[in-house]
Amino acid sequence: MLRAQPDNRIILGQSAPFTGPAAQLGIQFNRGAKLYFDQVNAQGGIHKRSVELVTLDDGYEPDRCADNTRKLLADDAFALFGYIGTPTSLAALPLATAAKTPFFAPFTGAMGLRQPFNRYAFHIRASYNDEAALIVRNLTTLGLQKIAVFYQNDAYGKAGLDGVQLALAKLNMKPVALATVERNSVDVAAAVQTLVAARPDAIVQISAYKSCAACIRTARKAGFGGTFFNVSFVGTQALADELGKDGAGVVVSQVMPSPYYAARAITREFVEAVKKAGGDHQANFSSMEGYLAAKVMAEGLRRAGPKPSQDTLVAGLETINNQSFGGFEVTFSPADHVASSFVELSMLTGDGRVRT
Known part of the structure; x- marks a missing residue:
């Protein structure tokens, strides 16, 4: 037509x-x-x-x-x-x-x-599979084995989760904990409780910047001292703006050339x-x-x-x-x-x- x-x-x-x-x-x-x-x-x-x-x-x-x-x-x-x-x-x-x-x-x-x-x-x-593979490779190279996943409860979150599980399965590993947040929500209290209880080395996040920022802040308050990894869709600058000084050390995978380099x-x-x-x-x-x-x-x-x-x-x-x-x-x-x-x-x- x-x-x-x-x-x-x-x-x-x-x-x-x-x-x-x-x-x-x-x-x-x-x-x-x-x-x-x-x-x-x-x-x-x-x-x-x-x-x-x-x-x-x-x-x-x-x-x-x-x-x-x-x-x-x-x-x-x-x-x-x-x-x-x-x-x-x-x-x-x-x-x-x-x-x-x-x-x-x-x-x-x-x-x-x-x-x-x-x-x-x-x-x-x-693809998110490409991003998840790099994140998992990076974590396991650093000797971090206990990986949890915080993901949006929709097609995006599940697509990212699939990528992480696929990358872990190749190493005969599984996430130590999974927890979800609803799309367009920052209600993360229950998710953080689940994640922190599993004592992960790192939490991979597959959501948008507001909920990811809320998760990072809440988990830090609950005593989580591990690292956070995000896929590119989070919106890197938006996440940095949301977190301010709390953003230090948060990792984001990127699929575009850096605009800063x-x-x-x-x-x-x-x-x-x-x-x-x-x-x-x-x-x-x-x-x-x-x-x-x-x-x-x-x-x-x-x-x-x-x-x-x-x-x-x-x-x-x-x-x-x-x-x-x-x-x-x-x-x-x-x-x-x-x-x-x-x-x-x-x-x-x-x-x-x-x-x-």
Whole structure:
């Protein structure tokens, strides 16, 4: 099905949390993406079309996300872009697939969105399995064997938990304790009690920044002296902001190049763009992911040709093979739509910063 686009615009639809306890993830990703698309539009757009990002707030709730997605598709979004979260993306992807509309760069590493292969889903970040494998490898290398898991009681939390259990099982190990928190809640008292009672060496957290911060503070008050590890979705800067001095030593796995370390060209380009834009723009991992997602999407749109259709966009993206975006490697093919398996660890400092 060909979605008619105005001759002078390409409309991308994004449903994301712009309010609620996960709002910083949506806000920062969106700002990073708009930063790049604004640059593209200032230079005349792509094939003389400006790229417009239409956004709707879902508060990180799947039902609202599904409603938003129906609205965006009905309003002729050419592609869906930068959805935030696993439960929301799982609600949206079947709608995108039915409409034969590309679903590009969701901010999630869940395997449920990657397997089985979907012609319309494209991922630029590594999976939660990749992140969990690095975390477990790091912990066991340090001789830390007793690993507990604090996870969000939904598709995201379970996807991360699966990754940790898979990595531990390869070493004939299991988590010493499991405890959950509800999505968009900071009610962590019972979970912390369960976790601390097991006396773990480390707690791996798979939730969003508000609940993870609440868990860290409560566990520390209860006398837990071990380390905390988080996957990238937590929102690293948002977690650092929530924790302040209590963040010292908290580890977060990352699937994007560090915005704080200027070794890669993409970081220098991004930080320069943030400085130039000023205002509310910040250089952090979430905004970096939005910026890179927009950069890769723009390349796909260029390759889709002057009269783009959903099919030519899919085909265009599939020809991006072993391409370096300022030092971040992206590889798509007709059989594989996961661009990257890049993961590294970062650590929060007690002054609200991130060390990579």
